Amino acid sequence: MSLTKSLRMAVAALAVGALSLTACSQGTPTxxxxxxxxxxxxxxxxxxxxxxxxxxxxxxxxxxxxxxxxxxxxxxxxxxxxxxxxxxxxxxxxxxxxxxxxxxxxxxxxxxxxxxxxxxxxxxxxxxxxxxxxxxxxxxxxxxxxxxxMTTGDGGPFAEPATQAMLDELGDSGSVLALTYRGGQVCRDREAVFDEMLADHPDIKITKSEVTIPGFLQDGARHATAWLAAHPAGSEKLAIWGCWEDPTLGAISALQQQGRDDVLTYGINGSSTAIKAVQDGTLTATVYEDxxxxxxxxxxxxxxxxxxxxxxxxxxxxVPGVLVTADTVDDFLKEHPEALQ
Structure with a gap:
């Protein structure tokens, strides 16, 4: 199965699951x-x-x-x-x-x-x-x-490993499309960590585009398409970062439509769709959250x-997050088989 077909199937599965869950959430009150x-x-x-x-x-x-x-x-x-x-x-x-x-x-x-x-x-x-x-x-x-x-501290700290992995690959220069969402505290906190870490790399150029809820998959694809037009293949090191991975998965569909395999891709949360995308090589890394x-x-x-x-x-x-990459995904799944459910 081609990488393009694999991702399209994964995104389609995500959309079907979304519709099912929405239907359940709007049922008759208990x-x-x-x-x-x-x-x-x-x-x-x-x-x-x-x-x-x-x-x-x-x-x-x-x-x-x-x-x-x-x-x-x-x-x-x-x-x-x-x-x-x-x-x-x-x-x-x-x-x-x-x-x-x-x-x-x-x-x-x-x-x-x-x-x-x-x-x-x-x-x-x-x-x-x-x-x-x-x-x-x-x-x-x-x-x-x-x-x-009580609250959970799954905002900013989860952004650190994904952002650091991206910086390790980019080095001191390149361009990044950051897919943000400011309507939720988690993404606000993750964006703040992203900004703080990128501040030490002034030669990395950042373009920020905010996605909406609902519509984050489509927004990810749309923003990526516009960004790719201004960043042709071979021009420099390129990466797409999402404050969670679903917008990045949408962006990956745009990459595949244009036949672009030169862009690194990062997400956070470690959904089953994202883990499968790491397995097939379309997502560079995600951070798994239980x-x-x-x-x-x-x-x-x-x-x-x-x-x-x-x-x-x-x-x-x-709650600590776990960075999942192509090099670590097999060992990760041995320890967390539930991540594919």
Whole structure:
């Protein structure tokens, strides 16, 4: 199978999975009228309006992204094992939708609410409603704020290995297309790390293009097509960097349409599609993140916060990323076979 056909099949699979997940996230809300006590729950002031909290509300910036889906899966599995019900809202990158979803979960007297990626600075109304109702909120990459009991540190640190790998290949000069997204805290933090690391390499020219949610695959291809027109093959060392790998996968489709194999490509999150792209040589490197494990850990920590009540102190859960390249992918998959699922 050619590299072009392999990537097209991978991107098509990603799109089909996205549509399926979106359909699931927009289903009929779970009936929470009959509370079920949660394992380890309590009636402390951090536990919301119900004994122990039987509903976990998850608000995702895009439930169609593979790593968001992994976090949702991990949190759902852990919550359901503890006797909780779970509802997911795909806010599709819209902070107003996210705020409305949080307020809706407050009205349902949820036991806890998870925010995936939206910066706490864009969720003022929702977070205030949750705080007033004494419902704990946890964020995945959204940062800490008033009423937030924990967050994950998967933003900036995950950008370091991918960016360093790119710099090791480029050396002191070249041109980079950086595909950014400023609507989410994770990508903001990763872009800040990218900027800091590239500041020490003034001869590397940077073009930044922001993608949208939804539409990141198409945007990646569109931005790459325009950038490639100004950067012909053989002109200099070239690379495309994405604050997560899906926009980069979109850019790779543009590379293949133009028969360009001279551009290095980098992403972050380590979706199954990205790992397969590293295997077939179309993606230079990605950084794997165990999103499912993070989702389960978030629920565990929130239960601890509920039990602790007012004595709880905010936490940041640090999860290391793993750089995956053509040289390391086989050994990586022996250790993490779940990465291809």
């Amino acid at each position: 009936d929470s009228s009959s509370p079920q006590p949660a394992a380890g729950g309590s009636s402390s002031s951090a536990g919301g309006g119900q004994q122990g909290g039987q509903l976990l509300g998850i608000v995702s910036i895009t439930a169609t992204d593979s790593n968001n889906a992994r976090v949702i899966a991990g949190a759902t599995e852990a919550a359901e094992a503890a006797g909780w019900k779970v509802e997911v809202v795909d806010a599709q990158g819209n902070a107003d939708t996210a705020n409305a979803a949080i307020r809706n979960f407050v009205s349902k007297k949820a036991g806890a609410i998870f925010d995936l990626v939206f910066p706490v600075s864009s969720l003022g109304a929702g977070l205030q409603a949750a705080k007033d109702a004494k419902i704990p909120v946890a964020t995945w990459g959204g940062g800490l704020g008033d009423g937030v009991v 999103g499912k494990g993070e989702g389960a850990k978030m629920f565990e920590v929130v239960q601890e916060a509920i039990q602790a009540g007012d004595s709880w102190e905010q936490q940041t859960l640090d």
